[in-house]
Every structure is written in C-alpha cells, then in structure tokens.
Amino acid sequence: MALSIISIFRRHGRQYIKDLRKAAIPEGFRGRPVISADISPEEEKIAVTVCPAGAICTGPFTLDLGKCEFCIECSFATAGKIRFTNDHRMATNLRESLFIKTGIDNPICTDPELTRKEIHSYFRHALKLRQVSAGGDNSAEMELNAAGNVNFDMGRYGIEFVASPRHADGIVITGPVNANMAEALQICYEAVPSPKIVILAGTAAISGGIFKDSPVVDRKFVENITPDLYVPGNPPHPLTFINGILDLIRKK
Numbered sequence: 693m694a695l696s697i698i699s700i701f702r703r704h705g706r707q708y709i710k711d712l713r714k715a716a717i718p719e720g721f722r723g724r725p726v727i728s729a730d731i732s733p734e735e736e737k738i739a740v741t742v743c744p745a746g747a748i749c750t751g752p753f754t755l756d757l758g759k760c761e762f763c764i765e766c767s768f769a770t771a772g773k774i775r776f777t778n779d780h781r782m783a784t785n786l787r788e789s790l791f792i793k794t795g796i797d798n799p800i801c802t803d804p805e806l807t808r809k810e811i812h813s814y815f816r817h818a819l820k821l822r823q824v825s826a827g828g829d830n831s832a833e834m835e836l837n838a839a840g841n842v843n844f845d846m847g848r849y850g851i852e853f854v855a856s857p858r859h860a861d862g863i864v865i866t867g868p869v870n871a872n873m874a875e876a877l878q879i880c881y882e883a884v885p886s887p888k889i890v891i892l893a894g895t896a897a898i899s900g901g902i903f904k905d906s907p908v909v910d911r912k913f914v915e916n917i918t919p920d921l922y923v924p925g926n927p928p929h930p931l932t933f934i935n936g937i938l939d940l941i942r943k944k
C-alpha cells in the first residue's frame with residue numbers, strides 16, 4: 693500500500709509552484725500591455741474605435757487597464773503597435789498606475805508609501821479574506837479559487853479565504869456590483885472588524901467593465917470607499933492576485 697502511494701506521488705511529480713514571486717507565465721498570456729512609441733494618430737483613432745470597453749482614449753493616448761477586457765482587438769487593429777506582454781504583475785494600490793501611456797514599458801507596482809500603516813503591521817504574516825461576488829460571471833471567482841489550490845497555494849503565505857466576514861480582515865470584490873448585491877456587499881463590509889482592507893479583483897470590479905452603464909449596476913459602495921488594491925485582468929490571474937497582495941502587506 694505504502695509503496696503504491698509513493699509511486700503515485702512520484703508519477704505526479706511536484707505539483708506546487710516553488711517560488712510564486714519569480715514564477716513566469718508563458719508567452720501568449722495577455723498581461724501588461726505596451727504601446728509602441730511609433731503608433732500613428734490614425735492607428736490611435738482605430739484603437740479607440742474598436743475597443744468595446746471604452747478603455748482607450750486620446751489626448752494623450754492612454755489605455756486604462758482598469759477598464760480593459762483583454763480582448764486584444766486593439767492589438768489586431770494596430771498591427772501589434774499595442775502589444776500584450778506576459779507580465780502578470782499588474783496589481784497596484786494606485787488607480788492611476790493602471791493608465792498605460794505610449795512608449796512606457798515599466799512594471800506596474802504597489803507604492804508602499806500609499807499603503808496604510810496598519811496593513812503592514814497587522815496583516816504581513818496572515819490575511820483572511822471574505823470574497824464577495826457582486827454580479828460576477830464566475831470567471832474571476834474561479835481564478836481566486838485557483839489561488840488556493842495545490843499549484844498556487846497562497847495559504848503558504850497565510851493568505852486564505854474564510855466563510856464569514858466576522859473572521860475576515862478584508863473583502864475581495866468581484867463583478868460589476870449589481871443592484872441586487874449592493875446592500876449585501878455593504879452589510880458584509882460592515883461585518884468585517886476594523887482595520888479592514890478592500891481589494892477589487894478583475895475589470896468588472898475595478899470599473900464596472902462593459903456593464904458600467906447598465907441600469908442594474910449600482911456602484912455607490914465602490915465609489916464611496918478607497919480600495920487598498922486593484923487587481924486587473926479579465927479574469928485576473930492567480931499570480932497577479934497573490935503577488936499583488938504580498939506587495940501590499942509586506943514592505944519590500
């Protein structure tokens with residue numbers, strides 16, 4: 693019996709990703725975009741036109757990762773002048789850091805100066821989170837689930853999802869926040885003991901995404917708080933989520 697278990701373990705090999713801080717995602721992943729410095733005004737106009745999410749604007753030409761659906765239509769329409777790299781490190785505590793400008797190829801990061809002091813002092817070794825799906829389509833939720841699986845295993849850093857907001861240090865919001873969930877979200881937030889953190893995970897949570905103008909979306913809660921972390925992606929990758937949280941709770 694013991695021998696057969698050992699042989700199964702051997703066949704499976706190592707399941708977990710050894711170092712999540714250095715892990716890379718293969719080419720083909722749609723991560724942080726780079727806008728070529730030689731993009732022409734005509735190509736800029738085409739990119740604005742094809743973007744279904746209103747994530748691109750001119751004057752100056754800017755791609756807002758908080759609105760981007762990562763469909764890469766703008767990349768096709770500009771012959772690759774807008775290129776999506778495989779850089780998954782896109783989480784930040786500064787909304788403006790998600791505005792990608794022409795010719796800029798810098799990593800997106802968290803600014804420790806903007807992080808509330810209690811976040812470093814209380815949560816750097818353990819962080820329990822309550823996830824609230826507020827009108828989500830289950831894509832971001834599935835990726836957040838994956839963050840705790842045997843491969844990503846965010847529990848190794850003391851980061852876990854818990855069932856009750858009473859046991860949580862903060863909430864992770866997914867989805868555009870529909871009216872049906874607005875009150876539930878407010879109640880959940882109030883049930884979390886202070887100090888608490890708020891994380892917006894995915895394009896829909898950060899900006900409402902393609903649903904932002906829908907009459908059934910109610911984003912008053914999100915508009916009245918200052919989120920501690922924005923995790924872009926549609927859906928966000930577990931590595932974006934985990935590394936974003938680690939950058940937030942641990943001073944580099």
Ligand code: SF4
Binds near residue numbers: 755759761764766
């Ligand atoms: S990838 Fe983002 S910016 Fe480009 S067209 Fe799609 S939604 Fe718009």
